Amino acid sequence: MAKKAAPLIIANWKMNGLLLESMQLFKEIRKRILDNLVGCEIVICPPFTLLRDMAEKTPGTGVKLGGQNCHFEPEGAFTGEISAAMLHDMTCDYVILGHSERRHHFNEGSEVVRKKAAAAHAASLKCIICVGETLFERDNHLAEETVKQQLLHSLPDGADDKNTVIAYEPVWSIGTNKIPTCEQIEEMHTYITRILKAEKPTFKNGVCVVYGGSANGSNAKEILNIEGVGGLLVGRASLDSNEFWGIIEAAS
Ligand code: PGA
Numbered sequence: 001m002a003k004k005a006a007p008l009i010i011a012n013w014k015m016n017g018l019l020l021e022s023m024q025l026f027k028e029i030r031k032r033i034l035d036n037l038v039g040c041e042i043v044i045c046p047p048f049t050l051l052r053d054m055a056e057k058t059p060g061t062g063v064k065l066g067g068q069n070c071h072f073e074p075e076g077a078f079t080g081e082i083s084a085a086m087l088h089d090m091t092c093d094y095v096i097l098g099h100s101e102r103r104h105h106f107n108e109g110s111e112v113v114r115k116k117a118a119a120a121h122a123a124s125l126k127c128i129i130c131v132g133e134t135l136f137e138r139d140n141h142l143a144e145e146t147v148k149q150q151l152l153h154s155l156p157d158g159a160d161d162k163n164t165v166i167a168y169e170p171v172w173s174i175g176t177n178k179i180p181t182c183e184q185i186e187e188m189h190t191y192i193t194r195i196l197k198a199e200k201p202t203f204k205n206g207v208c209v210v211y212g213g214s215a216n217g218s219n220a221k222e223i224l225n226i227e228g229v230g231g232l233l234v235g236r237a238s239l240d241s242n243e244f245w246g247i248i249e250a251a252s
Pocket of ligand 1: 174176215235
């Protein structure tokens with residue numbers, strides 16, 4: 001049997017952290033990583049303003065960096081935006097795209113996510129494409145159809161299991177401390193893999209699907225043990241070094 005890949009633990013710091021406090025947070029995490037044997041892949045997605053300082057501190061730790069968004073054009077008159085190449089220039093390996101906060105607060109539909117993902121791939125970034133249903137959609141038995149449509153419309157040509165990770169993040173679980181049951185998580189992760197295998201030949205070998213939404217040091221082990229869960233996308237709990245370390249330990 002093929003060896004199971006090490007879990008992927010992604011920290012999404014969102015719009016949090018000024019330079020000094022964030023570098024202190026990373027200093028604490030970094031020390032623990034260097035003092036221990038870590039059995040998972042760690043990706044940290046800080047605000048853009050911190051990338052340069054983070055890029056100086058990550059070498060030798062195994063920690064990879066990611067952006068939280070990018071524009072779909074390679075360059076030009078797009079005030080306030082950041083390109084995929086700029087993230088790559090800051091040593092990022094990953095970019096989060098289609099997070100529900102972008103979809104809902106900034107009206108980003110899957111077509112835009114797909115264009116951004118194509119630009120990210122062109123700049124040699126791996127995409128973490130977020131999908132997930134609202135509570136209304138779940139209550140009305142629309143969860144699978146919502147996720148399917150998001151998936152099929154967010155993935156650009158050329159997306160495959162090497163350059164793309166899917167994050168299943170039920171919107172109702174983000175920032176709420178409400179977690180789906182293990183059965184619900186397993187069902188959706190299995191569904192995502194099945195849809196991609198069936199609809200996209202480039203995913204015939206499957207795909208890494210990470211779970212996101214109120215993951216923390218106490219529930220990480222249980223979630224990571226669910227069949228089909230390849231890792232975690234962590235918001236709030238990644239802003240506390242003890243809590244985040246608890247997740248890394250659970251994943252190791
Ligand atoms: P949370 O956020 O862990 O704070 O619920 C998760 C996310 O938005 O990725």
